[in-house]
Amino acid sequence: MKKLATLLLCFLLLPSAALAKGPDPIAIYVNGRELRVEEPTPVIRHNRTFLPLRAVTEELGYTVAWDGDKKEVTLTKGDASVVMTIGEKAYRLGGKTAAMDVAPYLEKNRTFIPARYLGEATGLSVKWMPKARVVTVGSYPQKDAPAGERVYVKDVDMSFVLPKDVEISYKLEGKSLDFYEKSNDDAGSDGFLFCLSQVKDPRSDWNNWPVILAYKDGVYYGADFRGDPAMIQDKALKEKFEKAHDRIDDILMTVRVGK
Known part of the structure; x- marks a missing residue:
């Protein structure tokens, strides 16, 4: 009986502790x-x-x-x-x-x-x-690109333009569109650059220096970063990755919601 009373007391104290935490910082x-x-x-x-x-x-x-x-x-x-x-x-x-x-x-x-x-x-x-x-x-800087070069991916409802001087591939992983430097990806060295996705809460759903590219109807459209050139050991692959990594901003400036 004593153990049961102690357990009930712990449950009664839980709401008070939750309320005392207060809202997250802005x-x-x-x-x-x-x-x-x-x-x-x-x-x-x-x-x-x-x-x-x-x-x-x-x-x-x-x-x-x-x-x-x-x-x-x-x-x-x-x-x-x-x-x-x-x-x-x-x-x-x-x-x-x-x-x-x-x-x-x-x-x-x-x-x-x-x-x-x-x-x-x-x-x-x-x-x-x-x-x-x-x-x-403010908002993330944007630049225009020819409509014929724009790629639209319905699953994330975003379109973008890839630079022509580097090889960048992309593939859908769940609800995230992941971008890779193609040579590294083909070589099994990952080559991950960044991902595009929609989230309801950028604070909890993104966590690697995210970028908000657009906001529409309660949904944030943006990019989350994970790529790190320092992780690549092969010199030739590292140079290709760094070149692609330097073009991330150029790609993000072309991203639009819809086509």
Whole structure:
């Protein structure tokens, strides 16, 4: 009886432990790639998503200047400039004044700005996906390619263009379309480059420096990386693999949802 009572007590404590864990940290994807920052991480405040300004904007190529006396932060990139002040909703975008519905704030010497207004200030698309707790800023760069060269794979509902100067093969493995450097694959040396797939949650379904290429109807379309040239011992095969590996970005820039 004593053992049974102890067991029941353990089960009763389980929900409390689960509730105490809290939500997962918010992930940031800048131009399709996950921004790996240990701190500070994005937060939800006043029902708004706030982003750590310096980490995100420097990744976007902005220079960040801080004026402690005025509590003012200035972002510059080429001829573009944005000036925001801690605790104030008004900000300057170029030579014009604009307004936010919530103000930037300072915490642990870090400036946090509302995600929506980062998008307005930079002209980039900013999206908040609450279910996956993901913020995307901008999008992966794209380039056009002749329609006749485009390959469509219905199983992943994505199309792409392969470069002509390297031999790259692909095959469907379950719900993943895997790409290989052909010489290595034929030689039994694997030659894995990357895979394309659809996922509901990029945080749990991808885990090797993933790239978000598109988002549609609650589904993330993107690439997960696993290829490593250092694993190949044969010199000739390694050179071919490295050449193909260098073209991954060129392929990803052609990926589109559908045909």
